[in-house]
Amino acid sequence: MTTSSEAQKLIVVTGASTGMGASTARELARRGFHVLAGVRRDHDADAIRSAGIEPVILDITEPERVEAIAARVAADPRALHALVNNAGIQVNGPVEALPMAEWRRVxxxxxxGHIAVTQALLPALLRGKGRVINISSIGGKYAMATYGAYAGAKFALEAVSDSLRREVAPLGVQVVVVEPGGVRTEIAARGIATANDLAARMTPEQGERYGDLVQANNALMASGTASGLTADAAARVIAKAVTTRRPRTRYTAGRDAALIMRLGPFLSDRALDRILAANLRRHSPAPSGGARREAEAVSAEGRRMPWPSLRARR
Incomplete structure (x- = not known):
């Protein structure tokens, strides 16, 4: 529960235009916090503006915007209770075929961008004994094919979170990681569109090698998103990380994420490779001849393992 003293505090939520960010902003405002909701466009600001939610134009990759949000917080007499680093993009493509410009953008x-915002707001968080909530993903622990860039950044965010937690815990600031599984947001649809665009730019040889893989992954994302956790449900997990007096260092969001995190450490890399390959094959264009028999054998092995269908990542 939010106390009357907490109701006078600020929270910054990045990536609040849609999806989990917007739902998180609304959930925290409902609990009485004053939320500075980072959005990138004026029409997104108009859509989310409401009681307790103050939209702020914020692109976390632009230093002047990061400096502006830090100045806004510093000028407010209320304490900064939490920074929710939620902004993100999903770009999928094979390691060989994904242009370096896309790797850098992800x-x-x-x-x-999260590090920049965290650095800018840490003085305020230290003054208020606040906390940093980093939104990671099951992709921050287990990387599927075509998720090299996305999962690589999430793996790194997990490591940065561990390091930051150990640096600032003695100073009174808590650092928490939230790891969602499949969530019904727009990020997966945008990811599919981006993957198709990048696939169209592959060389003929790369298309031959990876075309079916891209199609299978897109089909998996599309089917998984429809059955994933709602953005509102994910927001309640994030709100718990924000408001719990003694939060855990990590929270999962969704049954698939919880199951994967529990089972993953007990599987060898090769076993996990086979399971993930079988999962993708169920969404691949139908093979023929010997390829069909090989796919059926791998799929049968995958079905024997106690592993959930891996859904589109946050």
Missing amino acids: FDVNLF
């Missing part, structure tokens, strides 16, 4: 948004 890391700029999904890692370096």
Whole structure:
């Protein structure tokens, strides 16, 4: 429960235009906090503006915008209770075929931008004995094919979170990681569109090697998103991390994430490779001849393992 003293505190939520960020902003405002909701466009600001929610134009990759949110917080007499680093993009493509500009863009948004905002707001968080909530993913622990850039940035965010937690815990600031599984947000649809665009730019040889893989992954994302956790449900997990007096260092969001995190450490890399390959094959264009028999054998082995269908990642 939010106390009357907490109701006078600020929270910054990045990536609050849609999805989990917007739902998190609304959930925290409902609990009485004053939320500075980072959005990138004026029409997104108009959509989310409401009691307890103050939209702020914020692109976490632009230093002047990061400096502006830090100045806004510093000028407010209320304490900064939490920073929720939620902004993110999903870009999928094979390691060989994904242009370096896309690798840099993913890391700029999904890692370096969060670090920049955290650095800018840490003085206020230290004064208020607040906390940092980093929104990671099951992809921050287990990387599927075509998720190299996205999962790489999330793996790095997990490591940065561990390091930061050990640095600032003695100073009274808590650092928490939230790891969602499949969530019904727009990020998966945007990811599919981006993957198709990047696939269209692959060389003929790369298309031959990876075309079916991209199609299978897109089909998996589309089917998994429809059955994933709602953004509102994920927001309640984030709100728990924000408001619990003694939060855990990590929270999962969704049954699939919880199951994967429990089972993953007990599987060898090769076993996990086979399971993930079988999961993708169920969404691949139908093979023929010997390829069909091989796919059926791998799929049968995958079905024998106690592993959930891996859904589109946050």
